Amino acid sequence: MAESHLKIAARRIRRDRIAKAAFLVVCLFAAIALLDVVPVPRHEAGGLRLDRTALDALFQKEVEKSYSPPLAGTGVLNRHEFPLKSRHLLGTNNLGEDVLYNALKGVRTAFIIGIVPSVLAAFFAVFLGLFAGFYGGRIDDAIQYVYQVLSSIPAILLLIAMLMVMERGLWQLCVALGVTSWVGLCRLIRGETLKVKNMEYVEAARALGASDLRILLRHILPNVMYLVIIEMTLDFSGLVMSEAVLTYIGLGAEPGTGSWGRMLMTADRELPNAIWWNLAGASVFLFLLVLAFNLFADSLRDALDPRLRKD
């Protein structure tokens, strides 16, 4: 029996040094995101209960008065130097918040935005793509019309329109991003379904009396999954970058959620004052995550592509 897709893919990736390095970086970021999910509540005197995560427990620092450069001992506000309460690896921003902490808080948001819309989109795309390819005829025409119309509306505008109608927030953003990005994958799945449905083993299954649903789920779906995985990993970095852009223009996550886009909002004011650490923190984190994922996704795609049969 031929080896399964996944085993072949895993072997190829293990040989690729860049892919391994990229994968490690992604895992590191994922660990940070997980730290930000684990709750570690703290009870304060007076009955106030603060919601904190493990990340907060490790990295949250006391808020200073204002800006301070990385690793400085004092900051400056209105020509008066004020002593800092602790050392900040990446300095502090205008409100005195630790820049490194803010950047780390953005990781969880990035992962949520990178994964949840993809999952949503995949759900739609698989469902509709399989049906369109398998049944053909009017169902196919109807589904094709739907995504023809949706793909004629530039995604950013549909996104903006949806976000205007819903409240602004992280989960609304996920829904909107999911709804605007399923079309491409749907087309691919439909195409692949068309190819696969006439294969011999499918005909054989049908001859044996298998129901449509069984054929779809057991024979066709596994063969199109690689498309889904490739698409999801390819979309991740695009989604993370679009979250930064959308938050920058005011449509993304609400204030209070960590976001690299929000850190970038004040960058243009700060640069002429030689305050570079806010921009640097957000940009470097964003760049590393996106680059790592891009490199990994490329390797994964090459590894999973059944056309590249040579090993």
Place this chain on the structure above:
Amino acid sequence: MGLYILRRVVLAVPTVLGVCLVTFLLFNVFASPEAIARKQLGKNPTAVQVKTWITAHGMDKPMFVNLERGRDGRLHPFDSRFWNHMRELVLFQFPESDYLHEKVGALLRVKIVPSLTLTVPAFLLSILIALPLALFIAYYRGTYLDRVALFVCVILMSIVILNYIILGQYLLAVVFKYFPIYGYEFGLGAWKFLLLPVILAVAAGLGGNLRFYRTVMLNEVRADYVRTAMAKGVSEERILFKHVLKNAMIPVLTVTVLSIPFLITGSLLLEMYFGIPGMGNMMLNAVNNHDYPVIRTLVYIYSLLYIAGSILTDISYTLVDPRVTFE
């Protein structure tokens, strides 16, 4: 040829109507007029205030068919939200902006020119720069240069456009003073203000474009006719620049349609950052001001442009690829 264009346009009509339907659903069905009114009016508006707002915006009319008699005693079955919305968009009778109190049509006529002066040069320049570079890299395929170039492309692609814009403006306009930092001039003087945004637009898209064109070129280069030509002694440059380039145009053209949305996103940010008074700027202002009439109209207009772009692409296929006929 004319018949082909006509047929493509006619085939696009149901899609256009579909777009109108989607905007209708989005702004009338998925969001109740009550909710939109309350968002505009703030916390605890009185019932009277909400009602006044809804009536002023025509949102108290029935959804699809109006079976009530109007003030003049006659039936106006098509005076419903659905038909008013369709009529507004399809007949280009655009509504008035809530914020600027001007007809969107009039605003568009002024603002479309600056947007085009930004996106069209950016688009053309992207292709003019990336294509020859891709050919150049295809020439050196397999070598160290090729791998380095590919890595550089991925790096360029991983830098979010915000960084290009923020750092680009800071370094090139503020520190080195090559370009105006902000502003626009209508008419011939616009070129000064467009240089920097166009350069940044091209730079931001370079990584992705270059990588894609390289893949396309390499696919062509592996084809049989190239090997034959090289065996016959035709110089490699000639093969690349004449034959491979022409055959690569088909997938390139596909991508041009796919890249139109990027032109729109890019132009939103660039127009906002550099103060170019175009459609993108209007769109972002409408978002900030909750100006729904402008947003619905712009979604429709951009979709029309997109559909027109894909029709143009189809037509250009017929010119470039002799295998594709008018069938």
Place this chain on the structure above:
Amino acid sequence: MLAPITPTNRRGVLIFFALFALAACLSACSNDPYAPEGARQRLYTALSEDPRTLDPAQVSDTTSGEIANQIYDALYQESYLDRPFRVEPSLAAGYPEKRIFYEEAMQGGVRKKIPRMEYTFRLRDDAYFQDDPCFPGGKGRRVTSKDVIYAIKRLSDPAVQATGYWLVAGKIKGIDDFFKNASARGKADYALDIEGLKAPDDRTLVITLTEPYPAFLYVMSMTYTAPVAREAVEYYNAGGRDGFSRHPVGTGAYRLTSWKRQHRLVLERNPGYGKEYYPTTGAAGDREKGLLDDAGKRLPFLDEIWYTIIPTPQPLWLLFLQGYLDASGIPQEQFDRVITRQLDLSDAFVKKGISLEIGSDLDIFYIAFNMRDPVLGKNKYLRQALSLSYDSDLFNQIYLNGRAVNAQGPLPPGVFGYDPALKNPYKTHDLAKARELMVKAGYPGGIDSRTGRQLELTYDIGADSPRAREQATFDMRCFEQLGIKMKLQVNTFSQYLERTIKGTFQMASSGWLADYPDPENFLQLFYGPNAPPNPNHAAFSNPEYDSLYERMRTMEDTPERLAAIKQMVAITIEGCPWIFNVHTPSYVLRHAWYKNGKSHSITGNYKKYLRVDPGARKAYWRLEDRPNYTALYAVLGFLLTVCLPAVFIKHRKRRR
């Protein structure tokens, strides 16, 4: 070894020449964002957004006011140089005759003799409206007293959606009846006469006030009462035209000639402007500053004023530094670089010829509680607790560089009735006391003692900029120390105005800039009848306050008035409809070529006094804005050296 130019490396030569041409082109580049001005005197300035309206009856915000004030002259204007501010004639010819007479009328069920005041104004002979197609032949006609009456009637017309009715409500005899009639009909009937507004002839206007009101001249200096041509309103409001709010037809020194939305607005000199001259006297120190150099000269000096619309503050500052904007404020994060410890201008700026003027804005920034809100309106302890939790001093330090005054009450320094020794017991930033009050208010620790749920309050702000959001975050953090949950509601300025006018908010961050330097302009913000849509946004209503107000506004500046004001301020402190935040100073930077500039805390028609020196400006541009070519050549050199190995590799490949 030199290779000959063959067909193959012809391409390389072409590329080299292309790069060279590019470098040459870039040398011709400049970062000048304006079209050449030729011989015209032009002022370059900026607005943060398009004006909402240019209809004088609707103008209530500073952006619209800035433009409308240059286009519309009223009967009187604020003095430009003299301090303290005086009211001087503009379209009026001299000062009015005043006379007090007694009239028998019913008041509170008793027949009394009520004092009325009558003003007789005379208009100038050479006051004309600007040329406009709405007039026959396109030529502007003379201004008549009927035009002033028409303007005041428009303020009471609900169909006009005016925001200035509060200015004249109850003050002019008969206007309340006119307003009632207009409200009932939905629009005003301009054929109806108002008893207190008479025009015996084209040049004379007689206004009868319901009570002696010494500050009335201020009312006649506001753009709300500027004469309006009925022909203009009817012409531009007719179908198919843009509307009068976008086509102002005024009497001022400038007229609107171009307005590209979200881009630029241009005012040009009004050729038909009457004879106005630069003042010959000024305040102490004006002569030394050169502000009287143009004394006696004919106004206006500027041919054009360019207002570029720049929504974000950063490009504004950069353009000012580059000399492309003639004046600017100081952004908060630049303050340390611009101002020294002694509050002088730093050397770098002095060398560039920039001048600094520090003035005191007559303003108050505050956080308003909506007294009609079910949660906040009836709970004095809650409001007081919130006031105690707020830290104005820290706000001042962070956002205003410590230069503002921590406001204890509504009146700013510079206004009659301001008490520098006033201490507001709810502004001591005493968290312990605040938490005690929360218990008294029924919300111990921020939890509603009846329902057990955490108290949630909504906070409205009027700008969607990162700075505004930051400040809102700061404000909300102060309140959250009490255990309350705060929700932020971000609005554009227009939406915000609408919400405050309609009263649909819980807490709102707000500010008031004086229209005229009389305490009444601030104290009217708490007057019950001035509830929304009038400026009393909090809808504060206290009968004792109201009667004190009605007494105080008719008094001259006497000790009795001072006592009444003191009492009124005490009521606003205890009743706590606002958290008083700060009074801001104004810091204005001007370039060397900007002449005759003097700060005014009150918006007015001051642009006509300004002059620029285009030569000095161009010299500055040449000096400051020279592109830095060394970097460019370095980069080009680097690119060339990178390409050389490629050529090398190519030659090696060919030899294969």
